[in-house]
Amino acid sequence: MAEAHQAVAFQFTVTPDGIDLRLSHEALKQIYLSGLHSWKKKFIRFKNGIITGVYPASPSSWLIVVVGVMSTMYAKIDPSLGIIAKINRTLDTTGSMSSQTKHVVSGVLFGTGLWVALIFTMRYSLKVLLSYHGWMFAEHGKMSRATKVWMGMVKLFSGRKPMLYSFQTSLPRLPVPAVRDTVSRYLDSVKPLMKEADFKRMTALAEDFAGSLGPKLQWYLKLKSWWATNYVSDWWEEYIYLRGRGPLMVNSNYYAMDFLYVLPTHIQAARAGNTIHAILLYRRQLDREELKPILLMGSTVPLCSAQWERMFNTSRIPGEETDTIQHVRDSRHIVVFHKGRYFKVWLYHDGRLLRPRELEQQIQRILDDPSEPQAGEAKLAALTAGDRVPWARCRQAYFASGKNKQSLDAVEKAAFFVTLDETEQGYRKEDPDASLDNYAKSLLHGRCFDRWFDKSFTFIVFKNGKIGMNAEHSWADAPIVGHLWEYVLATDSFQLGYLEDGHCKGDTNPSIPPPTRLQWDIPEECQEVIETSLSSASLLANDVDFHSFPFDAFGKGLIKKSRTSPDAFVQLALQLAHYKDMGKFCLTYEASMTRLFREGRTETVRSCTVESCDFVLAMADPSQTMEQRLRLFKIASEKHQHMYRLAMTGAGIDRHLFCLYVVSKYLAVESPFLKEVLSEPWRLSTSQTPLQQAELFDLEKNTEYVSSGGGFGPVADDGYGVSYILVGENLINFHISSKFSCPDTDSHRFGKHLRQAMTDIIALFGFSSNSRK
Template identity: 75%
Template sequence: MGSLTFLFSFQLMIYNAIPMCSSQYERLFNTCRLPGTETDTIQHIKDSKHIVVYHKGCYYKVWLYYDGRLLKPREIEQQMQWILDDKSEPQPGEEKLAALTAGDRVPWAKARQTYFARGKNKQSLDAVEKAAFFVTLDDTAQGYREEDPVTSMDTYAKALLHGKCYDRWFDKSFTLVVFKNAKMGLNTEHSWADAPIVGHLWENVMSSDCLELGYTEDGHCKGEAISGIPMPTRLQWEIPEECQEVIERSLAVARPLAEDVDFHSFPFDTFGKGLMKKTKTSPDAFVQLALQLAHYRDMGKFCLTYEASMTRLFREGRTETVRSCTVQSCKFVRAMDDPTESIEKKRALFKAAADNHQHLYRLAMTGSGIDRHLFCLYVVSKYLAVESPFLKEVLAEPWRLSTSQTPQQHIDLNKNPEMESSGGGFGPVADDGYGVSYIIVGDNLINFHVSSKFSCPETNSHRFGKNIKQALCDIRNLFSLGKNSTK
C-alpha cells in the first residue's frame, strides 16, 4: 500500500494548510504496535500486499495484488463475499484472540513470546501484524436512525470505539469496521500518528467512493471481476488452553472498561463557524470557551483542561497542549452566570478570553508551549535518576477535561453536503472527567463526541452535551446573532 501513502501526502499539499510531516502518513499503512514487557515498539514495514479480515470469529488473509496490479473494487467485493459465505467455524481460541490487544500490555507481551514465536501461530500473527491494515466485517447493524437519533449515534460510536473487545485488532494502525447494514467507521491506534491523519484518510475514502468509484443500480461495485484470482485463505492457529486462559483474562480486564464508557455523539446544527466568525472570533476559541462555560455549569468548578494543538511546523511534529482553562476564561465564565454583569462587560470578557486562547494556541503551534518541555524534563530526570518534587506534582495533575478538534481538511461541503463527517471521539482520560472531540463541519454544523464513565456519579455525558449546546447559544446571544442572522 506504499503508493497510497504518497497520494495522501500529495493531496494535503495542494490545500490551504500547512502540511504535516509525511512520516505520519507513511505509518498510516503497514504499521502495528508490538507489546513489550518494558515498553512497546512501533513496527512499520515498507510495503504490504495483503490485509487481514475478521468475520464471525475467523481470520482471513486477503491478497490485494494480482498479476502485478492492485485488485479492482469489484474484485475486492468478490473477496469479501467469499468470506461472508464461508461457513467454517473458529478454531479453539481464535474467536477472542484479539482480546489480547485490548487488555494489559505485559500479559500480551509474555503470551506473544510464549505462544506466538514459532510455527503456524507465528506465521498467522505475522500476517496480522504485517498487513496493510485490519478489517472487521461486523455482524451487528449500526448507524444513524431517524426514529432514534440519540441512542443510535451513541451506540454507533461505542461500537467503533471498542466493539466486543475482541473483534478489532487494537494494535494495528487502524481497523476498518464494516457493519452488516453497510455502515462503516474506523478504530485507530493513536501512538503512530495523530487524528488529522486518519481524518484525512476518511475524507479520501468518502470522496473517492462517492465521486469516483460508485456502484451499479443493484448495489455492486462497478466493473468486472476476472476469473482466476486466488480467494482468501484462513489463518491457522494452534492456541493451547493455557493461552486461551490468558485471552479470557485480558477480555475480563477490557470488557468492564469498555462497558463503563458513557459515550454521547450528537450534532449541533443551530449554527456553525459561519455565525461564529461574525463575532470576529476564532471558531475554535468560541467552542473552547463554550466548553469552559458548559463544564462550570455541569460540575460547579473549573478544572485543568487539555486541548491538542498540532506542531506541524516542525519535522516529525506531533502535538502540544493548549491549557484552555485560564484566568481570562474563568472571569468570562463567572460573568456569564452573574445577573448583575452587563452584556457589554460579558462580551468584553469573552473577547479577552478568546484573544488569550488564540495567543496560547499560537505559542503551542510554534514550539513555545509548556507541556512538551515538561515532558522533556521528565525524560531527563528519569535518565539521570533525579527525583523532582516539582515534576512529580505537576505531571500528576489529572486532565479532567480533555478536548480535541478534528479538522475538515479538503472536501468542499458546499458542493458535496452529503459528505459531512461526524468526526471521531475518544474516552475520558480521567476517571472523574470528560473527553470531548468536535469537528466544525462547514458554516452550519458542529459534531460533538462526549465521553465519561458511568462509574463516576458526578459526570454524565448526555447532561454535559446539553450544557454544551446551551453554552454555545448563550455566547451567540451576547452578540445578538440569531440562527440565520446576516449581521
C-alpha cells in the first residue's frame, strides 16, 4: 500500500555484509515539513501571546516609552522623581558595570516598569468602563451625551487592531445579584402561571429563603466570584451538560442548515472539498487569532471570545458519573464516515493545507471505495447517541487498547468529524413542509449511527450537495458555531467558487496518498451494547415531531417600521401562538448571552410575564379594541426588552438561583424554595439564532443567499422547542420541535398558530402581511 510505504522513514534488511540501511527521502521530507509546521505554530502562538499579554498597549510602545525616558535623562530631566537614581545605586553594588552602562540600564528598567504600569492602568480603566451598562437601557435611537463620552473613552483605552483574545483580561467579571432582587424578579415571573393560593405559598417560601438560608449561600457565591473568573460557567458546564446521563442526541446537541434556496453544486465530493477547506481556513485564522472579536454598540463594546478555544480538535469523553472534554492543541486529520466505514484523511501535503480540488479528490476516493464495513463498525457511532453510562463502560472495556484504541483516538482527536450522507436533503418548492422537516430531522439525529455526537461538531454533506452541521453543546453555545457557519457558507460561495461543471477549482494531485480505513476489532458483547444503544436512540429520534418553515409574509423590516424590537415581537407572537395552541400559559425559556463578561455563556429570559399575558388575553377577548390591544402589546414589548437587558447585564434570575442550589448541595442543606424552582419544567423553550456576525457579504445585494438557521429538540416531553432566525428584512425562518408521544403537542399545529399570531400582531399597527410588497 502506497500510504503504508510512505509512512516508513527507514527500511533495513539483514545481509551477509551486515545491515543494509536505505533512507526514504519522501518520508524524511514529510517529517521535516511536519516539524517545520509545528514550530511555525509554536512561534505564532508565542508571538500572539506577547501581543495579547500587553494589550491594549503594543510591543512597539515599549520602545517609545523607553526612548522617551532616555531622552529626558539626557536632557538632564528626571522623569522618575528619584527612582532612576535608586536603581542606579542598587546596580552600583554589583561593581561589574561602567557608569555609562548603569545609567542606560537604569533608564531602561524604569522605562519598562513605567510601560508595564501604563498597561495595567489602561487595562483596569477599560475594565471599569466596560462595567458600565447604562447604554443598554437607553431608549432606542437616542444616545445621551454621557453615553457618547463613555464610548469615546472606551475607544481611547481599547487600543488598535485587537486580536480575538485581546480583550479577555479587560472584561469585567459577572456580578452576583442581590438575593432579594433575584427572588423578587422570580416571583414576578411566576405570578401569571400560578393560582392565587399556590402563589401565596411560593411567596412565603421565597421570603423565608431570602431572609434565612439565602444570605448564607450568597456568601459562598460572593467568595467564588472574587476568586474564579466567572462564578457560573464552570458549574453550568459541569452540572448542566457533562453530568447529564441521558442521550446527547435530540436532548442537547443542535444543528445548523445550509442556504435555504441556493445550492452551489450538486456534486457531493466537490461541495465537501470546498466547505472542508473553508472550515480549515477558519481554523487557521482561529489558531493565529486573526479573527476579529465581536464588538457591539458600533464596534465599541467587546464580547468574550473564550468559547472559541475548543471549537476544533475537541471531543466529549463519556464517563460513568460525569463526562470530560478532551481538547488537543492541534490535529492534522479529519475522520470521514461513509456507508458504515470510517476513513482517516490527512489535511496537509508538502507542508501545506490540501486545496479544495485535492480534498474533493480524497472525498471522491472514499465515495468510490467498494469495501464493506467490518463487524460492528457500521453502527458504532450509536454508542454516542444513546445513554452515557453504557457508552462509558463499553469504551473502558473494549476501546482501551489495541487497534480499537488507535482508531477511537483518530476519531476523538480529529479536527472534526465528517459524514457523507447517502440521502438527498434541502428545501423543495414543490413540497416545502416535508422537505424542510426531513432536512431538520436528518441534521438533528440522522439514522442515529451516522453522526459522532461526541465531537465538537459533525459536518454533514448530503448526496445532492446540501450541507449541514450537528454540534455538541457543552463546549460552546450556538452563536460561536453560527460564526463559523457564516464564514463557511460565505467563503464557499463567494471566495472559493466552482467550475462550470460543478467541480472545485484547481487540479487533482495523484501523489497524495488515499485516505486510510480505520481498523476495528469489535467483539460480539460490544456489538450487543451498540444495538441496545441504537434501539433506545431510534425510539427517541422517531418520537421527534419537527416542523421547519420560512415565514416570508414580512420580516424585521416591517417590524422595525412599527418601532418594536424584532425579538420582542417574535416572543410575544410565540406567547400568543402557545395560548392559541394549548389554551394556557407556561414557563418560557429564551436564551440570552452574558458574554459582556469574561467567560460568560447564557442566561434565561423568562418571556412569559404578567404584561405578555395581559396582551394575549386581550387578543383573545373580542370585546377589546385594536387600540387597547396595541397599548398592551407595547407595554409587554417594553417589559420583554427590559428583562432581556437585565439578563445580558448579569441581573438575570436563573443562573443565580442555579448556583445557589449548587452551593446548598455542597453544604448538604435542603432548600424547599430552590428545589421547587429548579424542578419547574420549561414547556416552551426558545432561542434566536444570530445572523451576520461576520460581515462577509451583503445580504441585501445577494437576497437569494438567505440562511435557514438551525434548531434543537424539545426540552420538555410535553412542550415545544422553537428556534428562529431573522434573515434580512423580509424573512424569518422557524424551527419547531415537540414529541409525537405527547397527545397535547403538534409541531405543525403550533406552526399554523404562530403564522396567524404574527399576522394578527402586525395588523395592530395597520400593516397587512403583504405590506412589504
